[in-house]
Amino acid sequence: MTAKFPDIAPRLPAAEGHDWPEFRPGWVWLTGAGPGDPGLLTLNALHGLREADVVVHDALVDPRILSWARPGARLIHSGKRGGKASPKQRDITLHLVELARAGNRVLRLKGGDPFVFGRGGEEALGLVEAGIPFRVVPGISSGVGGLAHAGIPVTHRDVNQSVTFVTGHDKRGLAPVTVDWEAVAKASPVVVIYMGMKHLGEIAAAMIAAGRAGSEPVAIVTDASLPTQRVLETSLATAAADAEAAGMQPPALIVVGRNVLLRQALDWAGQMAGEPPRSLDPLGTRAQDDAAEG
Amino acid sequence: MTAKFPDIAPRLPAAEGHDWPEFRPGWVWLTGAGPGDPGLLTLNALHGLREADVVVHDALVDPRILSWARPGARLIHSGKRGGKASPKQRDITLHLVELARAGNRVLRLKGGDPFVFGRGGEEALGLVEAGIPFRVVPGISSGVGGLAHAGIPVTHRDVNQSVTFVTGHDKRGLAPVTVDWEAVAKASPVVVIYMGMKHLGEIAAAMIAAGRAGSEPVAIVTDASLPTQRVLETSLATAAADAEAAGMQPPALIVVGRNVLLRQALDWAGQMAGEPPRSLDPLGTRAQDDAAEG
Numbered sequence: 001m002t003a004k005f006p007d008i009a010p011r012l013p014a015a016e017g018h019d020w021p022e023f024r025p026g027w028v029w030l031t032g033a034g035p036g037d038p039g040l041l042t043l044n045a046l047h048g049l050r051e052a053d054v055v056v057h058d059a060l061v062d063p064r065i066l067s068w069a070r071p072g073a074r075l076i077h078s079g080k081r082g083g084k085a086s087p088k089q090r091d092i093t094l095h096l097v098e099l100a101r102a103g104n105r106v107l108r109l110k111g112g113d114p115f116v117f118g119r120g121g122e123e124a125l126g127l128v129e130a131g132i133p134f135r136v137v138p139g140i141s142s143g144v145g146g147l148a149h150a151g152i153p154v155t156h157r158d159v160n161q162s163v164t165f166v167t168g169h170d171k172r173g174l175a176p177v178t179v180d181w182e183a184v185a186k187a188s189p190v191v192v193i194y195m196g197m198k199h200l201g202e203i204a205a206a207m208i209a210a211g212r213a214g215s216e217p218v219a220i221v222t223d224a225s226l227p228t229q230r231v232l233e234t235s236l237a238t239a240a241a242d243a244e245a246a247g248m249q250p251p252a253l254i255v256v257g258r259n260v261l262l263r264q265a266l267d268w269a270g271q272m273a274g275e276p277p278r279s280l281d282p283l284g285t286r287a288q289d290d291a292a293e294g
Numbered sequence: 295m296t297a298k299f300p301d302i303a304p305r306l307p308a309a310e311g312h313d314w315p316e317f318r319p320g321w322v323w324l325t326g327a328g329p330g331d332p333g334l335l336t337l338n339a340l341h342g343l344r345e346a347d348v349v350v351h352d353a354l355v356d357p358r359i360l361s362w363a364r365p366g367a368r369l370i371h372s373g374k375r376g377g378k379a380s381p382k383q384r385d386i387t388l389h390l391v392e393l394a395r396a397g398n399r400v401l402r403l404k405g406g407d408p409f410v411f412g413r414g415g416e417e418a419l420g421l422v423e424a425g426i427p428f429r430v431v432p433g434i435s436s437g438v439g440g441l442a443h444a445g446i447p448v449t450h451r452d453v454n455q456s457v458t459f460v461t462g463h464d465k466r467g468l469a470p471v472t473v474d475w476e477a478v479a480k481a482s483p484v485v486v487i488y489m490g491m492k493h494l495g496e497i498a499a500a501m502i503a504a505g506r507a508g509s510e511p512v513a514i515v516t517d518a519s520l521p522t523q524r525v526l527e528t529s530l531a532t533a534a535a536d537a538e539a540a541g542m543q544p545p546a547l548i549v550v551g552r553n554v555l556l557r558q559a560l561d562w563a564g565q566m567a568g569e570p571p572r573s574l575d576p577l578g579t580r581a582q583d584d585a586a587e588g
Contacts, residue, residue: 039337042335046337115442121556122450124559138439149430149432155459161460161461161473164458165449165456183477187478187480266418268429272429
C-alpha cells in the first residue's frame with residue numbers, strides 16, 4: 001500500500017515559525033528539479049511551482065512535476081525538442097528577463113541542480129545585469145541522488161575521501177580539452193561523469209593512460225531515480241563497448257570507482273522489488289573493520 | 295509578505311498518478327535533511343518524517359525540521375552532544391537494526407546527503423547484513439546547495455568543467471593522508487572541502503605547494519542556508535589566519551577557486567536584503583562571451 005499525494009497533503013505540518021520564501025511579481029527563481037523522481041523535489045521548489053505565473057523548464061523535467069504548477073500558470077519549454085535546435089543560452093536568459101519585466105513570477109526549472117553543470121550561473125549573471133531580483137533554489141544533483149537510487153554511494157569511507165564531478169561536454173559539445181584527465185584520474189578514487197556517453201571511449205582511454213586499471217568498476221545509469229532507471233555495471237576498459245551493446249542512450253551518468261561494487265549490497269530499489277543482495281561484503285572489508293573498531 | 299506553511303498546505307497538489315513510497319514497519323529510510331533551511335528538505339523526506347515511528351537524527355538537523363515529525367514519533371539524537379563522546383558508528387547501526395526489528399518505521403535523518411561524507415553507506419551495509427529493508431532518500435548536499443545560498447556556483451562554464459569534493463577528516467579525524475592533495479589541486483579548478491577548518495592551514499599549504507596561487511579566491515561558509523549564515527571571502531594564502539581572526543567556527547564549508555568571485559554578482563540573499571551587487575562582471579568575461587556567441 002502506497003499513499004497517494006491527496007492523502008498526505010492534509011497531514012502536512014503546520015510548521016510554527018516557518019515562513020516560505022517570498023516570490024514577488026517580477027522575480028525569477030532559478031530552481032533545481034532533481035534527477036527525476038518527483039519525490040526528490042524540495043519543499044521550496046514545490047512552493048515556487050505553486051506560486052509562479054510562468055514556468056520555464058528544461059526537457060528533462062518530469063511531466064508529473066510540471067503538473068504541480070499553479071492552475072493557469074504558463075509552461076514554457078526552453079530545451080531541445082524534436083529536431084529543433086536548442087535555443088542559445090543568451091536567448092533563454094533574455095526571455096527570463098522579458099518575462100520578469102512583464103511582471104511575472106518566473107520559475108526557471110532545470111533538471112538536477114542549477115549550479116552543477118546546469119548553466120545556472122550564466123542565467124543568474126544575466127538577471128543581475130538586467131536588475132532582476134532572483135533566488136537560487138538548489139536541487140538534488142543526479143550525480144549524487146541519482147546514483148543513490150542506483151545503490152551507489154559517491155563516497156564511502158573505505159573507498160574515497162574525495163570525489164570529482166566532471167562534464168564530458170565543453171562549450172562546443174566536445175570532450176573537454178580543458179579537463180586534465182590525468183590529474184582527475186589521480187585525484188579521486190571516484191569520478192562521476194555527467195554527459196559523458198558520447199566520448200566515453202576517449203575518456204576511459206585517457207583515465208587508463210593516467211594509471212587507472214582497465215578492470216576498475218564502472219556503472220552507467222540512465223533515467224536515474226525513475227521507474228525506467230537502468231544500470232549497467234561494467235569496467236573502464238569495456239565500458240564504451242558494453243554501453244553500446246546494451247543500447248544505453250544519453251543522457252546518462254557514468255561513475256568510475258570501487259564504490260560501484262557496493263551496489264552488490266546496496267541496490268535497495270532492486271531489493272524492494274524482490275532481488276536478494278548479491279553480496280553482504282562487496283569490498284571485502286568487513287573483517288578489517290571489525291579489527292579496527294573492536 | 296511571506297506565506298506561512300498552513301497557508302500553502304491546502305494548495306499542495308493532488309498529484310494524479312503519483313504514489314509516495316511505501317514505508318512499512320520494520321523498514322529504515324536513510325534520509326538527507328539538506329544543509330539547514332527546512333525548505334531544502336525533499337518531499338520524500340517530509341513524507342518519511344510524517345510516517346516514521348522513530349527519527350534517529352544527527353546534531354546538525356534543524357529543530358524546525360524535527361518539529362514536522364508525526365505527533366507521537368520518538369526523536370532520538372544520535373550525534374555528539376555537549377561534552378559526551380560521539381557514539382561509535384557501529385553502535386548507531388546496531389541501534390537502527392534493533393529499532394527496525396522491534397517493528398518501527400525508522401527514519402535515519404542526517405544533515406546534507408547521506409552518501410556525501412555522511413557514512414550512509416556504512417549504515418546501509420549494516421542494515422543489509424541484518425536483513426532490514428531500507429531506502430535511501432537523497433538530500434541537498436551542503437557543498438552544492440549551501441554554497442548556492444552563499445551565491446557561489448560550484449560549476450560555471452567560464453571557470454570549471456570539473457569540481458572535486460574532499461573531506462578534511464579521515465577515519466581518525468586527521469587531515470586525510472590518503473588524499474593526494476597535489477592531484478586534487480591539479481584536477482579541478484574548484485575544490486570544495488568538507489570538515490576542513492581544523493586543518494585549513496595544512497591543506498592550503500599543500501595546495502599552494504602543488505601549484506595553486508596563494509592569491510586564489512577562497513570562501514568559508516558557516517550555517518549555510520540558515521539566517522545565521524556567514525561567508526568569509528579570503529585567499530588560499532591567508533585563509534587560515536583570516537578564518538581565525540574572523541572567529542569562524544567549524545562546521546564550515548571551504549571552497550577554493552575563481553567561482554568564488556561570482557559571489558560579487560550572485561549573492562542573491564544579500565541582494566534580497568538590500569545590498570547591491572559589487573560587480574556585474576566579476577570574472578571579466580562579458581566582452582569575451584559576447585564575441586563568442588554574437
